[in-house]
Amino acid sequence: MKGLRGSAAKADHGRMNLASLALVCLVTMSFAPVQDKVAPPNPTQAQGRVLEQLQGAWRLRKIEDKQLASQRRQETGYMVVSGSHVALEIHVGYTQDNGLVGQPIFQTGIYASSIDKELNLVLNTLIGSNTDSRFKASAEQVGKQRKYSVDLVGAMLTLRRDDGAQFTFDRLADNVQRYDFYGRKVAEPKQEPVKNP
Numbered sequence: 001m002k003g004l005r006g007s008a009a010k011a012d013h014g015r016m017n018l019a020s021l022a023l024v025c026l027v028t029m030s031f032a033p034v035q036d037k038v039a040p041p042n043p044t045q046a047q048g049r050v051l052e053q054l055q056g057a058w059r060l061r062k063i064e065d066k067q068l069a070s071q072r073r074q075e076t077g078y079m080v081v082s083g084s085h086v087a088l089e090i091h092v093g094y095t096q097d098n099g100l101v102g103q104p105i106f107q108t109g110i111y112a113s114s115i116d117k118e119l120n121l122v123l124n125t126l127i128g129s130n131t132d133s134r135f136k137a138s139a140e141q142v143g144k145q146r147k148y149s150v151d152l153v154g155a156m157l158t159l160r161r162d163d164g165a166q167f168t169f170d171r172l173a174d175n176v177q178r179y180d181f182y183g184r185k186v187a188e189p190k191q192e193p194v195k196n197p
Helices: 004-031 045-054
Strands: 054-066 074-081 085-094 105-115 121-130 135-140 145-153 155-161 166-172
Touching: 045 105, 045 145, 054 085, 074 166, 085 121
Parallel strands: none
Antiparallel strands: 054 074, 054 166, 074 085, 085 105, 105 121, 121 135, 121 145, 145 155, 155 166
């Protein structure tokens, strides 16, 4: 009986030592500095300048892509760069024998944008979808990355992918004639004369 009591006392003492050690560890850890998430590096002046020059609305002028047949091809598209986000929509269709444009293939999405050290435009999908060659639409994987070299001359922007595809855009100025989504001119609304009360 005495032996059992002695073993129980030793076990209790061991548990108390373990609990004391755990308490000391917790107290010590509470004094450790809290580590924040590593902040992304600030863009360099050159990176910031490129992103600043891209701000605004752009209309697609032409696509050069070996994967797309060029004969009878019709294309339209718009890109809006706002802060560090890009909205992009591109439609490509082919004129049929009856003169109508057939079912288009398209890419559309909202992307987080940044400029990398080589001054490429990097787009990461936030939400988007596109069609395949059979016109089947599918959602893009969030975080899918695209990278384009940037060539900006005056009001003309050329984006080039690594595979050689090239997209040329014209800047849309606020004071130019307005166009609808498909590039057709929109009639200016008639303004009623202002009457004094």
